[in-house]
Amino acid sequence: MALTREQIASIATLARLELTPEEVPVYQDSLSRILEFVGALERADTANVTPMAHPLPGLTQRLRADAVSEVDSHERYQLNAPLTAAGLYLVPKVIE
């Protein structure tokens, strides 16, 4: 199936990706081809088949004791942050 420019723009908005005007037709073409390619799955008979989310069936989520296991290392982690102040991550103003 062929995607429109508007559909590409809407997918990019959902994915929070800024696309340049030149990128839009490129993704329009390649995403359309990918969707056509994966469209082959339609032909598989999957009636009564349970979807498989995980390769090791029977594996259950483990729980751990509710005990402190990590120390506060925010100063070390924030060395990678683009902008911080007083131990907080700074972003553009959200509420006026």
Place this chain on the structure above:
Amino acid sequence: MGALHTRTLTQLAEGLRRKSFSSVELVGELLARIEKSQPALNAFISVTAPEALAVARAADRTLAAGAGGALTGVPIAHKDIFCTEGVRTSCGSRMLDNFVSPYDATVVAKLKRAGAIMLGKTNMDEFAMGSSNETSFYGPVRNPWNPKLVPGGSSGGSAAAVAARLVPGATATDTGGSIRQPAALCGITGMKPTYGRVSRYGMVAFASSLDQGGTLTASAADAALMLREMAGFDPRDSTSVDTPVPDYVAALEQPIAGLKVGLLAEFFDKGLDEDNERCVREALRVFEGLGASVTQVSLPNLPMSVPVYYVVAPAEASSNLARYDGVRFGHRCENPRDLSDMYRRSRGEGFGAEVKRRIMTGTYVLSAGYYDAYYLKAQRVRALINADFIRAFAAVDVLIGPTTPTPAFPLGAKTADPITMYLNDIYTIGANLAGLPAISVPCGFVQGLPVGLQIVGPHFSEARVLAAAHAFQRVTDWHTRVPVGYT
């Protein structure tokens, strides 16, 4: 001393223990080889020379005292997808170009504890999305067998480094073939363990139900030694499996007489290059000569593995890569107007073309109205493929086929059409969908280029898969060939 690079990982570990040479000598020789190769191969993103030499000096002291672990003093490289404390972990992306990991991945920590020394971080496709190492922000890696050709991907830097004997072993990851395909194209041994066998903690996530760490080495015996140190339960990885790790090295010599080998019918399709097919069929005769019995088996749903993968993997990737928002780490755009502008431009600038393509594909197949038709449908077909494997392993011990349809291809040959590139992984994706251990070993050459043979086993059969590969390598010498210029 000189020429230590010609020895295997196993031989180097042994030589260091016997003090035939020092770790400082060995590390020094390999660092010089890395530096010399870099303009031609571009296999490394970061080289940690001063740190490596300091650790080598300490390793020599440990060895002199008669102490140490299984890999004390042995140099290795890590794919730049594994977090390394205090060292840039870029994942081949502009997004993480400035990211210095505050902690070690479990795999990195375990290999450190075993005594291995990191020489650097290897180049890779951006966020492991690619089959040719051409999507890296740091430029493509070139194949040591011919610099006009790709090394495969996404673990192309690790594969080229081992093939060129810059390091005796390297870590790698495999989501759809990213260990086995570059191993095949570079003429080395690539081992992807069972999903859950090796911890994913600190391994940058791409598609969490498929990603698995493993090894690139010159031989199956070296893979056994490295994997034995890497594998094991990790409470920090919620899908890590709490099953004891067998001694893969001790299990290498188990006889393969009587081994039931299944020849995977669907792998001998029209896409398979006829010279590749000839090499693989000759390899099967080697297995028969060793006393294995070969029967043909069919996995009728396997041809759908690539379409399943290109729904499931992008869907999981779009979710995993949502964390790169320019807030806490990674690239942030200049002068954002507001929060939304910051997200959009940081991600638009930080991610490369293929990563954006996969994020958008994943976003689309998970979006309202398409979730059932694409994502749930793909998960259902995944279940059919998994059931095919379970049925096959009721009749045979291992499945054997080619790793790739063709030998290495030229740079740029498959970048125009994503589908052509995706079809490189047609024989490797099945093992990821079902979470199975699989290895690629060299099984011949076509016009001077290596060809890979793939051996796939049931869950947690690493010991058997490695032993089968080792038995093959005891009677063949394809894995000992080294590209001209790197001998």
